[in-house]
Amino acid sequence: MIKLDDIDYKLIEALERDGKQSIKQLAEGVNLSITPVHERIKKLEASGVINKYTAVIDYNKLGKTLVVYCQVTLNSHQEEPFKAFEAYINTLDDVVEANYIAGTYDLLLKILLKDMNEYQEFVLRKLSKLSIISNIQSSFVIKNIKDLKSKVL
Template sequence: MNKLDIVDFKIINELQLDCKQSIKQLAQKVNLSVSPVHERIKRIENNGVIDKYVAIIKPELLGLKMVVYCQVKLIKHQEELFDEFEKYIVSLDEVLEASYIAGSFDFLIKVVLKDMDEYQYFVKHKISKLKIISNIQSSFVMSYIKCQTNINL
């Protein structure tokens, strides 16, 4: 991977704020011409620093008003069980994020749903299908204090 310089970091910051801005607009903000900015973006993308470009939506405007963080503990630490959980959890549309964590639990998953009825269905008919889970502890988001996607460089 090529080393990033201060201009690359400025470009990355700008793209995180608005990836739909034109290269011309971006070039003006970083005080370069269009061609070098385009080349830098391609290099940054090719190095894997930028994984993908996405639209950030407001789930509540789509009727998805419940955000739940579930801490999940498996019955024991065994490679096959971790693999089984991972394979299953990535198949669930309600799950936005899933992470291996250290501590009392093995995984932390972020689930977005319409309401408590849908959460109950999720637990009863989807997540509890896995006999390898020994415990689930859920926390419900009441409101956000800070919610951002950009990493300030």
Template sequence: MIQLDATDVLLINELQKDSKQSIKQLSEKINLSITPTHERIKKIEASGIIRKYVALVDQELVGKKFTVFCQVTLIKHQESSFKEFEKYIAPFNEIQEVSYIAGNYDYLLKIVLNDMKDYQEFIMHKISQLKVISNIQSSFVINQIKNETKIFL
């Protein structure tokens, strides 16, 4: 774990709110001059704490109105099966998140698509083609209550 001081935490929180703020704006908010603020940002980025900067897109405004959580169980619990599954699903842009989980299932996938028809096509022609999968169970999002990207420090 990387140790952060109070100023680093303030800076990271500000960047999480709006990463397009200027160095000048950030420096005013954390009470440092521009150069030390810039140096802290570079140090935080170099440490890997900030992995990348992204634009958050409103999925409904671009027609992606259907979110599904799929619980996937593999036939065998062996390293080769896990590797095969993870390699196979990696290129699918429809899949936003993949987590290897403990419990009744092996993986939890968050999939974002246009509609139920797209989901049916995705499952039938992509996911279910993989022979290491024994079971897929899906839950469909009715209404998203909270969706945060901020990590609270």
């Protein structure tokens, strides 16, 4: 684990809020000159603390208004079926997040779709194609009340 100080955390939080800020803006926010702030950011990038910059998309504006969490149970827990499942899930653009989880289910998928009809098609034509899946339990988001893409502890 990399050792960070308060200024590093302030820079990370500022970049989480707005990754397009200039080095000058970031420097003003932490009361340092441009050069040390630039060096700190490069250190955070080189160490992997900051591993990429990305845009936060409002999927509602793109017509993806249905957020579905699918809990998936696999009927096999061997390496090859897991690899095949991972490879297939990574081809599905509607699946924006996939996590192995502990408990009753093996995986938790976050899926963004247009509506319930698209969900039905997704399950029938995409998820159900996999013979490794033994059970799918879906939950639908009614209203998002908090959405942190990441948060420094």
